[in-house]
Amino acid sequence: xxxxxxxxxxxxxxxxxxxxxxxxxxxxxxxxxxxxxxxxxxxxxxxxxxxxxxxxxxxxxxxxxxxxxxxxxxxxxxxxxxxxxxxxxxxxxxxxxxxxxxxxxxxxxxxxxxxxxxxxxxxxxxxxxxxxxxxxxxxxxxxxxxxxxxxxxxxxxxxxxxxxxxxxxxxxxxxxxxxxxxxxxxxxxxxxxxxxxxxxxxxxxxxxxxxxxxxxxxxxxxxxxxxxxxxxxxxxxxxxxxxxxxxxxxxxxxxxxxxxxxxxxxxxxxxxxxxxxxxxxxxxxxxxxxxxxxxxxxxxxxxxxxxxxxxxxxxxxxxxxxxxxxxxxxxxxxxxxxxxxxxxxxxxxxxxxxxxxxxxxxxxxxxxxxxxxxxxxxxxxxxxxxxxxxxxxxxxxxxxxxxxxxxxxxxxxxxxxx
Ligand code: CTP
Numbered sequence: 472x473x474x475x476x477x478x479x480x481x482x483x484x485x486x487x488x489x490x491x492x493x494x495x496x497x498x499x500x501x502x503x504x505x506x507x508x509x510x511x512x513x514x515x516x517x518x519x520x521x522x523x524x525x526x527x528x529x530x531x532x533x534x535x536x537x538x539x540x541x542x543x544x545x546x547x548x549x550x551x552x553x554x555x556x557x558x559x560x561x562x563x564x565x566x567x568x569x570x571x572x573x574x575x576x577x578x579x580x581x582x583x584x585x586x587x588x589x590x591x592x593x594x595x596x597x598x599x600x601x602x603x604x605x606x607x608x609x610x611x612x613x614x615x616x617x618x619x620x621x622x623x624x625x626x627x628x629x630x631x632x633x634x635x636x637x638x639x640x641x642x643x644x645x646x647x648x649x650x651x652x653x654x655x656x657x658x659x660x661x662x663x664x665x666x667x668x669x670x671x672x673x674x675x676x677x678x679x680x681x682x683x684x685x686x687x688x689x690x691x692x693x694x695x696x697x698x699x700x701x702x703x704x705x706x707x708x709x710x711x712x713x714x715x716x717x718x719x720x721x722x723x724x725x726x727x728x729x730x731x732x733x734x735x736x737x738x739x740x741x742x743x744x745x746x747x748x749x750x751x752x753x754x755x756x757x758x759x760x761x762x763x764x765x766x767x768x769x770x771x772x773x774x775x776x777x778x779x780x781x782x783x784x785x786x787x788x789x790x791x792x793x794x795x796x797x798x799x800x801x802x803x804x805x806x807x808x809x810x811x812x813x814x815x816x817x818x819x820x821x822x823x824x825x826x827x828x829x830x831x832x833x834x835x836x837x838x839x840x841x842x843x844x845x846x847x848x849x850x851x852x853x854x855x856x857x858x859x860x861x862x863x864x865x866x867x868x869x870x871x872x873x874x875x876x877x878x879x880x881x882x883x884x885x886x887x888x889x
Pocket of ligand 1: 672732750751752753754755756757783784785786787788803804805806807808819
């Protein structure tokens with residue numbers, strides 16, 4: 472990271488795009504600088520037509536980033552700019568910028584920076600009312616929300632074009648307040664599971680038939696990996712037992728790769744004594760070939776081939792059995808059902824003695840980037856709206872943290888599981 476980016480103060484990256492409201496970004500910069508926040512400003516070419524970079528440079532006391540290929544600035548530094556920043560706030564965000572970001576474009580410095588970010592992102596739209604209400608813009612905003620971008624405003628009132636309606640950028644004071652409130656929420660999220668040890672299973676399992684074939688399912692592992700990431704972000708020490716999936720390991724998570732249901736069960740039982748919370752997200756095979764062939768099975772002349780399957784260990788049920796008299800771990804299950812989700816999920820919750828079960832429609836959840844779930848606990852069914860799996864994972868971590876009651880050694884059994 473370049474020296475000028477190193478700072479012990481909180482730092483925000485302020486993106487400015489082409490809109491009359493660009494002048495309000497100067498006031499926003501001033502407010503943040505006054506509050507002791509370091510502001511790195513990135514402007515699109517269109518923004519520079521509305522307000523001079525020199526103004527922002529003077530107010531922020533820092534270099535202003537304008538073009539990705541500007542020889543005076545290191546071509547890759549704009550990506551590093553978001554590292555260590557509390558947030559990227561794009562204010563004003565034009566309709567064109569929202570469209571490009573919704574598509575994941577990276578054809579200018581600010582878009583590339585947003586795509587490469589690791590920190591939260593906020594946009595404060597500013598545009599003419601027709602542009603704002605156009606289905607294309609609304610579609611782009613919905614996409615951005617689903618991708619985890621927080622949308623601040625816009626306000627209603629008299630617009631620069633003379634029309635009256637929705638599209639006016641929030642005031643600099645309102646933007647600064649909203650960003651602070653969200654960051655405080657994030658900081659609170661970061662301590663939800665502090666000091667807790669979370670063990671999760673994710674992905675499918677693969678049950679060998681012979682050395683080259685096997686039985687598996689279509690689970691992508693996305694939900695389990697997202698939950699592992701959210702639990703780590705919430706401050707937990709996370710161990711993820713992953714079936715065969717090619718997903719990257721979330722940062723701060725310890726991963727144990729396994730293949731079969733038996734491997735997964737062995738890994739869980741090896742780690743469970745250190746866990747406070749167990750979340751079974753994996754789609755574990757219920758049956759495995761009773762006697763996998765040592766050599767490749769050859770095609771035979773008969774029309775049919777019969778495989779004999781034996782049941783696998785039910786990891787969750789086994790943990791419940793072990794905890795029967797002395798619950799040590801807060802167990803959370805998932806249920807993938809194709810019909811009667813709430814009723815079948817609740818039956819599963821009772822059968823596996825779980826304080827919390829998350830039920831979803833298998834057809835919708837498997838391999839998708841979003842999901843709609845119903846939480847089932849002793850108080851009944853609590854449906855959540857459909858959302859992106861990353862957002863859902865954070866929400867589920869909040870729900871789990873809210874229900875989790877740490878057990879003191881003498882308080883075992885006090886959790887009142889159903
Ligand atoms: N599970 C498990 N071990 C198994 C099977 C399932 O730990 N051998 C866990 C899953 O990780 C999930 C929950 O049990 O948290 C429910 O899994 P699901 O496949 O929906 O249900 P099953 O118990 O397998 O029942 P069925 O297939 O009949 O719906």
